[in-house]
Structures are given as C-alpha cells and as structure tokens.
Amino acid sequence: MESGTATPANPAQVLGLRRLSLAYQGLEEIPYESILEQRETLEVLDLSYNLLEDVTTIWINKNKISNLPIFVEEICRKFPNIKILSMMNNEAAPSYFNGGTLTQYIDYRLYVISQIPSLEVLDDTEVLEKERVQARKTYRQQRIKDNCKKKR
16 A cells, blocks of 8 residues: 555554545445544545445535646546536636636536536535526536546
C-alpha cells in the first residue's frame, strides 16, 4: 500500500489518507463514518462498482474542484440518478462568494443542468423548468448521458 492511499477492508483503520478506494466492496450504502474520519486529508474518494442504488445527494462544498466538465462527467457516470448536487465555494462553481460574476454563475448552472438532467437542486437553489429549457438551448447535451448508461 502506497503512502497516503488505501483500500483496506476497514478504511477507518488508516487515518490521514489522501486517496481512499472503496471500489468493488459490494457496498449497499455509503460508509459515511469511515469517510468523515478522513475529511481533513481526503482528496479522492472512489465508490465505483458497488451496489449503491439511490445516491441522490452529493455535497462537495469548499473543495478544490476546478475542472467542471471532467467533474460533471464523473458525477454523471458514477451517480446517474443524482437529485441534489452542491458544489459551492469551488473554483469550478463560480459565485458571488468566491469572486465569480453573475454571468459566470448562470453559465455554470446552465452547464451542470444541461449535463445532469436528473438534478432537482443545484447548490442551494431548486432547478426550475425555465432553467432546463435555457440549458438545453445554451448547451447541447453532450454524450455524457449516453456514456453514463454504457459504463454502468
């Protein structure tokens, strides 16, 4: 096991991890307690290839996410039925609170909504039907949705 990376049967046994893989563990629910024990150092969490059925909420506020297209593609691929996503205070989620303009914030919302049609709430705001319509006009839905279904 490389320093800072682990795939232990009980991830809580190793503290101070930068990367934690819980892939291929047969998980039916997310082991929040084990993950929270790593919250000060954890940068990468892999929950791929498990038995998670209803991951509807992801809060990833105040992190260092900077590449929105790649992050959104990963979310879509790993959590295709996500309903609530909160990315506040990340570089990839511009807003008034982190130096972004209103135009940047609107563009960010429309992009995410266009790529993850199952979203009902983005950050702290409900996704409105008029936003969905505008998102479809502004961004043609990339092949991410199709890729999500193929890779599951």
